[in-house]
Amino acid sequence: MNEEKLKYLLKQMTLDEKITQFIQLVPQFYEGSKYKGDKTGPMTDLGINKEIVQNSGSVIGASGAKEIINIQETHLKNNRLGIPLLFMADIVHGFKTIFPVPLAIGCSWDLDLAEKSAQVAALEASVSGIHVTFAPMVDLVRDPRFGRVMESTGEDPYLNSQLAKAFVRGFQGPDLENTPYRVATCVKHFAAYGAPEGGRDYNTVDMSERQLREYYLPAYKAALDEGAQMIMTSFNTVNGIPSTGNRKLLRGILRDEWNFDGVVISDWGSVKELIPHGVATNELEAAYKAIVAGVDIEMMTAAYVKHLSWLVGMEAVDEALIDEAVLRILRLKSKLGLFENPYRGADEAVSKKIIMSKQHREISRELATKSIVLLQNKYHLLPLQKEQKIAVIGPFAKSHDILGPWSWLGSKEEAIPLYDGLLEKVGAHSLLYAEGCEIEVGTNEQQNAALKIAEEVDVIVLALGESSEMSGEAASRADIHLPQVQLDLIKKLKKANKPMIVVLFNGRPLDLHSVSCEVDAILEAWFPGTEGGAAIADLMFGDKNPSAKLSISFPYSVGQIPVYYNHFHTGRPKNAPNAEEKYVSKYLDIPNEPLFSFGFGLSYTTxxxxxxxxxxRMMTVETPITISVDLTNDGDVKGAEIVQLYIQDVVGEVVRPLKELKGFKKVMLNPGETKTVSFIITEEQLRYHHSDLQYKSDPGAFVAYIGTNSYDVQALPFQLIK
Incomplete structure (x- = not known):
């Protein structure tokens, strides 16, 4: 439907019909839903009626082509103007075929494969009737206590921005209107949701505007520039104002500066939450503040439908503001082709053929192998030899709980656990199994049984970690060690005096200092998805060579948090020449540095x-320079290395980071092979936000760093001449 027809449709709508386009409800409110319980009770609780449901604009959380077609068909019969519903859902790291959690995908540094994973998710979601996914989450996170770090891609604004664009391309395709089997993206959570005080979900965020613009906003901007159609407000405050009622954020930065003309949606219930935040007295004031700030769709509260009509009648809100928001929603429905085909790609027969297909599972397996990080490998214990006898011990040895949070349609039963993946490689004669303990509790009998089999084998594979409920939304943890019962199991098994490999299943960086001291090898598997066990086995037996690098630092101790690579110098840096040993910025009891740094990851080759x-050594605005390095595979096996480029601005108008990631390339090399890897350094890469928020570069001294991670780099100084 073209713009002229959309505006004509808008003119036919009553004020109440316009306002009801703003409400988003769960499927149980609708006729045609598979939910068969009482609908009047929930409607009464929310303060809405049947007429509001019939004129509502969108649905959250419906699943399956049959249900969505039924809801849409019934809705269109009851809607006066035949305006179709939008169906939205959290398709975060897979629909039915589940990929590694986004934090793990970040560790792949593989933009093509990240895009492909989103494309597969979009295909499975679209044939199941979904129009919009609440993804990607692009929040920068520096605090692993925050449960939703698993949904982020890490601590770096550049890497997060590149991955954000890749996910948008994968979900939406090159042309959302004309590309079949794609879904619109809703970027979240705007803004700075990943920086709550204390790492506690929904908590206060307080930072300078310069910090916000320099580190936290770039990934949102990158996703929108790539064509994302929607953006979701965050639960937190920004400069003392909750995002959902933050006019400067939503209208000032988002609309006026960035020229975003897509749809803004609140997070679940966050319009009404302006009341407990303490910036609105009641729902009427919350509705006023949210609509004036720029929120178009209200998710699962009813402040708009209860109060906007009165606010317009009292001339507190201009109806033109309502019209603008409605038109944005109608445009999105038009872009998705819903006026011509309200069921879009929904097809139950097709969904049965393609969902969880062999091809999709193979892509999940490949991405998992490229997302799993080898953190430690003493004595080259890995890869394993197939003739070795192996004890597979731990609560995750046979667990199917490897999909992770935000995999609500994934089937744990169809996920491949670690034991099954190993079994596929060597057969039952080579494997002995004991649970050892559960995730958070255990018995002496379980430990003793594990020790008994450990004494009979050549090597111990210990599968440890967090349950999926221990990370994700509302799963912040102050203590990010492994549960004590798992640490006790490690100590018990040390008595067997056998080589020990820990495979970790988790959604956040953990405090692994004590673990790294006790075991020989650590493989960070994250929540690896549907093919997780098979992917881990591919790596453990050397059929694949680890190539992943951390996209977030692992702390030496939780007391360091936040610990991240691109931190500032201080006036008394720890390694300053001639500094007094005590009076410098350091801890008395632990190092300043993380246990495993950003960009770190081992391989089976060197x-x-x-x-x-x-x-x-001199560059200008018009004349960039090139940095290059010769990279050689000095080992015996083929491997991929992620070469990383960092830059430091030595003297700035404001304090500048120690170094900042500016580029990366993944290079595959055969044994003995050498390739020259090069990057172009431009003046644009040297810009930053000054104290007056101008975004520009300064002439002067810079250092380019090139190497294998954020710490192990070679330094090359240069000058920018203006």
Whole structure:
């Protein structure tokens, strides 16, 4: 439907019909839903009636082509103007075929495969009737206590931005209107949701505007520039104002500065939550503040439908504001082709053929192998040899709970656990199994049984971690060690005096200091998705070579948090020349540095960096320079290395980070092979937000760093001349 027809449709709508386009409800409110319980009770609780449901604009959480077609068909019969519903859902890291959690995907540094995972998710979701996914989450996170760190791609604004664009491309395709089997994206959570005080979900966020713009906003902007159609407000405050009622954020930055003309939706219940935040007295004031701020769709509260009509009648809200918001919603429905085909790609027969197909599972397996990080490998214990006898011990040895949070349609039963993946490689004669303990509790009998089999084998594989409920939304943890019963199991098994490999299943960086001291190898598997056990086995037996690098730092101790690589110098840096040993910025009891740094990850081969050089030591705005390095695979097996480029602005108008990621390339090398890897450094990469928020570069001294992670790099100084 073209713009002229949309505006004509808008003119036919009554004020109440316009306002009801703003409400988003769960499927149980609708005729045609598979939910057969009482609908009047929930409607009464929410303060809405049947007429509001019949004129509502969108649905959250419906699943399956049959149910969605039934709801849409019934809705269109009851809607006076035949305006179709939008169906939205949290398709975060897979629909039915589940991929690794986003934090793990971040560790792949593989933009093509990240895009492909979103494309598969979009295909499965669209044939099941979904129009919009609440993804990607692009919140920058520096605090692993925050439960939703698993849904982020890490601590770096550049890497997060590149992945955000890849996810948008995968979900939406090159042309959402004309590309079949794609879904619109809703970027979340705007803004700075990943920086709550104390790492506690829904908590206060307080930072300078310069910090917000420099680190937290870039990934949202990147996703919107890539064509994301929607954006979701965050639960937190920004500069003392909750995002859902933050006019400067939503109208100032989002609309006026960035020229975003898509739909803004609140997070679940967050319009009404302006009341407990303490910025609205009641629902009427909450409705006023949210609509004036720029929220178009209200998710699962009814402040708009109860109060906007009165506010317009009292001339407190201009009806033109209502019309603008409705038109944005209608445009999205038009872009999705819903006026011509309200069922879009929904097809139950097709969904049965393609969902969880062999091809989709293979892509999930490949992404998992490229997302699992080898953190420690003493004595080259990995890869395992197939003739070894192996004890597989721990609460995750046979667990199917490997999909992670936000996999609500994934089937745990169809996920491949670690034991099954290993069994596929070597057969039952090579494997002995004991649970050892459960995730948070255990008995001496379980430990003793595990120790008994450990004494009979060549190597112990210990599968430990968090349950999926221990990370994700509303799953912040102050203590990010492994549960004590699992730490006790490690100590017990040490008595067997056998090589020990820990495979971790978790949604956040953990405090692994004590674990790293006790075991020989650590494989960070995260929540690896449907094919997790098979992917881990591919790596453990050397059929695949680990290539993943951390997209977030692992703390040496929880007391360091937040600990991240791109921190500022202080006036008394720890390693300053001639500094007094005590009076510098350091801890007395632990190192300043993380246990495992951003960009860190091991391989079964070794890579040599030699002949790092710059094409020139002077650059200008018009003349960029090139940095290059010769990379050699010095080992015996083929492997991929992620070469990382960082830059430091030595002297700025404001304090600048120690270094910042500006580029990366993944390079595959055969044993003995050498390739020259190069990056172009432009003046644009040297810009930052000054104290007056101008975004520009300064002339002067810079240092380019090139290497294998954020700490192990070679430094090359250069000058920007203006």
């Amino acid at each position: 890579f040599l960096y030699r002949n790092a050089k710059l094409s020139d």
